[in-house]
Amino acid sequence: MSELLIDIFGKPHGIIIFQLVAATRFTIYLSLVAFGGGGVVAAMITFLTISPQPGLGKIAQTYIWFFQSIPLLMLLFLTGLGVPRLIGVDVNPWTAATISLVLFTSAYLAEVWRGAIAAVLPGQWEAGFALNISFVSTLKKVILPQAIRYGLAPTVGFMVQIIKGTSLAYIIGFSDLMLTGKRWANAPVSGSEPFIIFPIMAVIYFCICYPLAVVARKLEAEDLAKS
Amino acid sequence: MHKTDENLVVNMQNVNKWFGEFHALKDIDLSIYEGERIVVCGPSGSGKSTLIRCLNGLEKHQDGTIKVHGTVLNDNTESVKKIRKNVGMVFQQFNLFPHLTVMENCILAPMENLHLSEVEASKLAMSFLERVQIPDQANKLPGQLSGGQQQRVAIARALCMQPRLMLFDEPTSSLDPEMIKEVLDTMVALANDGMSMICVTHELNFARRVAHRVIFMDEGKIVEDQSPKDFFENPQTDRARLFLSQILDH
Numbered sequence: 001m002s003e004l005l006i007d008i009f010g011k012p013h014g015i016i017i018f019q020l021v022a023a024t025r026f027t028i029y030l031s032l033v034a035f036g037g038g039g040v041v042a043a044m045i046t047f048l049t050i051s052p053q054p055g056l057g058k059i060a061q062t063y064i065w066f067f068q069s070i071p072l073l074m075l076l077f078l079t080g081l082g083v084p085r086l087i088g089v090d091v092n093p094w095t096a097a098t099i100s101l102v103l104f105t106s107a108y109l110a111e112v113w114r115g116a117i118a119a120v121l122p123g124q125w126e127a128g129f130a131l132n133i134s135f136v137s138t139l140k141k142v143i144l145p146q147a148i149r150y151g152l153a154p155t156v157g158f159m160v161q162i163i164k165g166t167s168l169a170y171i172i173g174f175s176d177l178m179l180t181g182k183r184w185a186n187a188p189v190s191g192s193e194p195f196i197i198f199p200i201m202a203v204i205y206f207c208i209c210y211p212l213a214v215v216a217r218k219l220e221a222e223d224l225a226k227s
Numbered sequence: 228m229h230k231t232d233e234n235l236v237v238n239m240q241n242v243n244k245w246f247g248e249f250h251a252l253k254d255i256d257l258s259i260y261e262g263e264r265i266v267v268c269g270p271s272g273s274g275k276s277t278l279i280r281c282l283n284g285l286e287k288h289q290d291g292t293i294k295v296h297g298t299v300l301n302d303n304t305e306s307v308k309k310i311r312k313n314v315g316m317v318f319q320q321f322n323l324f325p326h327l328t329v330m331e332n333c334i335l336a337p338m339e340n341l342h343l344s345e346v347e348a349s350k351l352a353m354s355f356l357e358r359v360q361i362p363d364q365a366n367k368l369p370g371q372l373s374g375g376q377q378q379r380v381a382i383a384r385a386l387c388m389q390p391r392l393m394l395f396d397e398p399t400s401s402l403d404p405e406m407i408k409e410v411l412d413t414m415v416a417l418a419n420d421g422m423s424m425i426c427v428t429h430e431l432n433f434a435r436r437v438a439h440r441v442i443f444m445d446e447g448k449i450v451e452d453q454s455p456k457d458f459f460e461n462p463q464t465d466r467a468r469l470f471l472s473q474i475l476d477h
Contacts, residue, residue, distance in 0.1 A: 121320075123318060123320050123322035124322060124324065126318070126322060127318065127322035127324070129283075129284075129285060130283055130285065130311065130314075130315070130318075130385075131311075131315075131335065131340075131388060132311035132312050132336060132339075132340050133335060133336055133339055133340075134339070137339055141324075141335060142324050142335075145326045146325065146326055149326075
């Protein structure tokens with residue numbers, strides 16, 4: 001693979017592109033972990049926001065507000081640099097980046113999903129209750145199938161934000177597309193100047209994000225057509 | 228019809244309900260017996276819908292006692308579930324589940340509550356869909372039906388739970404005029420079968436035809452509780468007279 005790229009682009013560009021593409025897989029892994037972990041936590045938070053127990057809803061709402069109000073960069077500094085210094089342990093960049101992105105993602109996704117559930121007409125809950133269908137069954141069989149319709153497009157759209165958000169993790173030493181690119185841009189190698197490297201990186205980010213943006217837009221259009 | 232404690236369907240004593248500052252129901256006392264058909268009417272905001280929504284716990288009352296089929300309605304989930312099992316409700320906006328077919332709408336509750344298999348529940352549902360005369364629409368989605376058909380599905384769906392009392396919350400108010408009749412005919416047929424019904428409606432002809440009692444509400448209070456004949460021909464209060472003149476003179 002690396003030889004092929006060198007054949008096509010020559011040195012050093014073949015090597016640079018190979019390294020950037022190789023580093024991109026960590027960007028993708030981190031995005032997937034953030035989305036998966038964040039999704040699971042978001043599902044729990046969302047459930048709390050709609051729970052009939054008002055106390056639980058408050059806790060969930062506070063969680064959402066709190067992590068939506070802190071910049072992702074701040075979370076990365078806190079988990080990657082602040083807390084390790086405080087307790088005197090080394091936290092590897094993977095762990096710190098994962099924790100930060102899961103907190104960030106879960107708060108946003110929970111808000112999106114809460115909104116999607118709230119968009120289902122209250123009469124649907126009432127019809128379920130009047131038919132003596134339990135809260136959980138009404139949620140599962142009546143509300144969620146409709147809420148997914150509302151929530152799918154913004155969820156896919158938010159994945160784009162996560163992917164771009166992972167680029168901040170370079171700041172705590174997470175070795176991804178961003179960090180690798182920045183190293184090359186700083187290297188005293190002719191042909192790896194910032195004005196060459198950064199556009200290549202932008203193209204790679206674009207290639208990952210654009211298809212998702214297209215899917216999100218398509219889902220939205222389908223949804224509009226249905227309603 | 229004997230009015231004894233045994234066949235008391237609804238018993239409300241001194242019921243009060245507030246929405247924040249707004250006093251929605253004021254000292255409601257009401258007894259309804261098995262087989263009775265009640266029409267509740269009154270100006271908008273008078274508490275008619277709130278009254279029947281309190282009966283199956285969709286709204287919570289803050290004060291007083293509500294008993295339905297002898298069960299006291301309180302915050303206990305078991306009491307609410309026990310009451311809802313025997314009380315069907317039809318809404319102004321139908322509230323059908325739009326992502327499920329007519330048949331799926333109908334079998335959801337019986338499968339969960341009566342522990343029927345899908346085949347048994349479908350058989351039951353089909354019998355009620357026949358009764359509201361739309362068995363041929365069973366596999367369609369609600370959005371493919373007319374308003375009148377949707378409301379008849381909603382009635383069939385409620386009947387699938389085999390309730391002993393049916394609540395109707397302005398069932399014809401969001402229908403086009405030419406569809407009102409088919410829904411009212413369905414309700415009359417149900418009435419003729421002896422179902423206990425409480426119906427919030429402005430269809431006064433329906434009230435004349437099927438109701439045993441007309442309850443007139445104003446500002447959260449029951450102002451009149453009479454036979455339809457007495458209510459229409461000889462209303463006791465100025466408020467009811469004014470209401471009737473406005474509704475009949477247009």
